[in-house]
Amino acid sequence: MNPVSIASISAELAAQRVSALELTDQALARAEHAAALNSFIRLDADAARGAARSIDAMRANGSDLQPLAGIPFAHKDIFCTRGIATTCGSRMLQNFVPPYDAHVVERLAQAGAVSIGKTNMDEFAMGSSNESSAYGAAANPWDHTRVPGGSSGGSAAAVAAGIVPFATGTDTGGSVRQPAAFCGITGLKPTYGRVSRYGMIAYASSLDCAGVLARSAADCAVVLDAIAGFDARDATSVERPGERTAAALSQPLAGLRIGVAREYFSGGVQADVADRVHAALRELQRCGATLVDIGLPNAHHAIAAYYVIAPAEASSNLARYDGVRYGHRAAQARSLDELYSLSRAEGFGAEVQRRILVGTYALSAGYYDAYYLRAQKVRRLIAEDFATAFAGVDLIAGPTAPTTAFRIGEKSGDALAMYAADVNTVAVNLAGLPAISVPAGFADDGLPVGLQLIAPAFAEARLLNAAHQLQQATDWHLQVPAGTP
Numbered sequence: 001m002n003p004v005s006i007a008s009i010s011a012e013l014a015a016q017r018v019s020a021l022e023l024t025d026q027a028l029a030r031a032e033h034a035a036a037l038n039s040f041i042r043l044d045a046d047a048a049r050g051a052a053r054s055i056d057a058m059r060a061n062g063s064d065l066q067p068l069a070g071i072p073f074a075h076k077d078i079f080c081t082r083g084i085a086t087t088c089g090s091r092m093l094q095n096f097v098p099p100y101d102a103h104v105v106e107r108l109a110q111a112g113a114v115s116i117g118k119t120n121m122d123e124f125a126m127g128s129s130n131e132s133s134a135y136g137a138a139a140n141p142w143d144h145t146r147v148p149g150g151s152s153g154g155s156a157a158a159v160a161a162g163i164v165p166f167a168t169g170t171d172t173g174g175s176v177r178q179p180a181a182f183c184g185i186t187g188l189k190p191t192y193g194r195v196s197r198y199g200m201i202a203y204a205s206s207l208d209c210a211g212v213l214a215r216s217a218a219d220c221a222v223v224l225d226a227i228a229g230f231d232a233r234d235a236t237s238v239e240r241p242g243e244r245t246a247a248a249l250s251q252p253l254a255g256l257r258i259g260v261a262r263e264y265f266s267g268g269v270q271a272d273v274a275d276r277v278h279a280a281l282r283e284l285q286r287c288g289a290t291l292v293d294i295g296l297p298n299a300h301h302a303i304a305a306y307y308v309i310a311p312a313e314a315s316s317n318l319a320r321y322d323g324v325r326y327g328h329r330a331a332q333a334r335s336l337d338e339l340y341s342l343s344r345a346e347g348f349g350a351e352v353q354r355r356i357l358v359g360t361y362a363l364s365a366g367y368y369d370a371y372y373l374r375a376q377k378v379r380r381l382i383a384e385d386f387a388t389a390f391a392g393v394d395l396i397a398g399p400t401a402p403t404t405a406f407r408i409g410e411k412s413g414d415a416l417a418m419y420a421a422d423v424n425t426v427a428v429n430l431a432g433l434p435a436i437s438v439p440a441g442f443a444d445d446g447l448p449v450g451l452q453l454i455a456p457a458f459a460e461a462r463l464l465n466a467a468h469q470l471q472q473a474t475d476w477h478l479q480v481p482a483g484t485p
């Protein structure tokens, strides 16, 4: 059994062999010890200890507590936390203290989980390496000269380094799955609409999804069950009452058909990455699944469509940062126009400015039909590819990312090379589907490889069931970087 699973920690807490306060102190000490990873933008030791003490008091009083009660974790700094600075990895929001909690923050607080702080991330979740953060790059716990992936790089590094058993993330084009793959952990992106986006700082609203980074599929299931569910404050939130994925993990996989998508193994996929993913698929076969060769003919258009639609939506969402109401305000402005332009020039980093320029251009009169409308049509074709494939298979599989974690600085000067890191993940967001990245061993360079499994909309239970069965049969997800407590 996984010695660090949420279920085992929960059992220790329930038996009062350990207290929430002790676990919180331990997580805070580990975060301090691993400060070189730069995985946190801030630690909130006092608030965390206060929350832990109140859970311990409730337990001592015999209160009925949920499975996450007393478990330390961390929030990606994209989730608004009442009274606690929320930067979104940007200088723009350096001093922004939200007056309210995000839905995900509320839910995890209600479940009794103890947030120890806010994790590092690419600025406004734009990136695949965590290098666009205004608070500096984060490092990969497996090799500190490598990126942890992005944009939820801090969350992935914090889990992989054993600081916390799970962390929240967001996934607009791969930002939960790709860092999970690079850091050798499990990352779940739910169906669009499954988890409310209320209070999650917007990047590309039709693609943004809250997700979970944890050690295993079973742990992801517990957290998903806590954060999923209808919320009237998000107009795209979907009502699906009474679904609990954590209860559905032990189904045998006999009869499960897994479509192996040819396109996900083509192009720039590292040979040893493809090899490890095929080995993981053979394990799933041993668990009873059938592998079926499938094609997703429009897969190679996904990056182009995504990098029109995401910047278009970002240019609109980020128009709110004008130096007037909140966020960075330029000190030297002499006119209203200058207040806008200087505040934005000073507050936003290079990648965010690039996305705003691209998005504004793609939406402008004369270009809208050529770029934005066309990208939306391609988006439809990509969704139809998945629908056609799911008529014949239950899940779709491939490598999460084409390579293992690259070196810090290796791609930061080449936007297109960076965008190519998302080649196998962005289509899932364009179609709004749930997907998971699970560890699939190590490439020849010793770095973790991730297997991506994709399910039809709202089939998270099937997805987590397959991932859990794989993890029952293998121990890749139990491997930790040297020096991990």
Ligand code: GLN
Pocket: 125, 126, 127, 128, 150, 151, 170, 171, 172, 173, 174, 175, 176, 203, 310, 422
């Ligand atoms: N790397 C992709 C981008 O930069 C995806 C980011 C994300 O999922 N937030 O847009």
